[in-house]
Amino acid sequence: MSKRTEVDHLCPCGSGLVLDDCCAAYINGSLPAPSAKALMRSRYTAYVQRNESYILSTWHRSTRPETASMNTDPPSKWLSLKIIACENDTVEFIARYKVQGKAYRLHEKSRFVYEDGQWYYIDGEIKS
Numbered sequence: 768m769s770k771r772t773e774v775d776h777l778c779p780c781g782s783g784l785v786l787d788d789c790c791a792a793y794i795n796g797s798l799p800a801p802s803a804k805a806l807m808r809s810r811y812t813a814y815v816q817r818n819e820s821y822i823l824s825t826w827h828r829s830t831r832p833e834t835a836s837m838n839t840d841p842p843s844k845w846l847s848l849k850i851i852a853c854e855n856d857t858v859e860f861i862a863r864y865k866v867q868g869k870a871y872r873l874h875e876k877s878r879f880v881y882e883d884g885q886w887y888y889i890d891g892e893i894k895s
């Protein structure tokens with residue numbers, strides 16, 4: 768367990784925990800995400816880290832795309848994640864990002880499914 772509290776080591780998902788005590792264990796495969804919310808957070812962190820393989824491996828096979836198109840041109844810089852509401856298998860969130868210095872927000876309600884001991888992302892409804 769890490770005791771570091773420097774901002775640089777905080778998990779990008781905004782939990783306030785250091786990365787090693789938060790999403791890292793799910794992303795490196797040592798633990799399965801225990802809830803849809805935890806999976807959502809770790810997928811956001813994987814977007815920040817441009818970890819396409821984690822994004823795809825946590826995407827349910829019924830809706831999984833060929834690529835996660837993270838290397839968009841121009842590139843997007845993820846700024847923050849705020850979870851607004853969550854139920855057992857849905858998570859509603861606002862993610863903020865910048866493209867070429869201009870700020871955007873993504874407000875989405877994502878659906879997840881628990882299958883074979885693991886949570887998977889299915890799809891999302893854009894809210895506004």
Ligand SMILES: [Zn+2]
Binds near residue numbers: 779782786789812
């Ligand atoms: Zn995290």
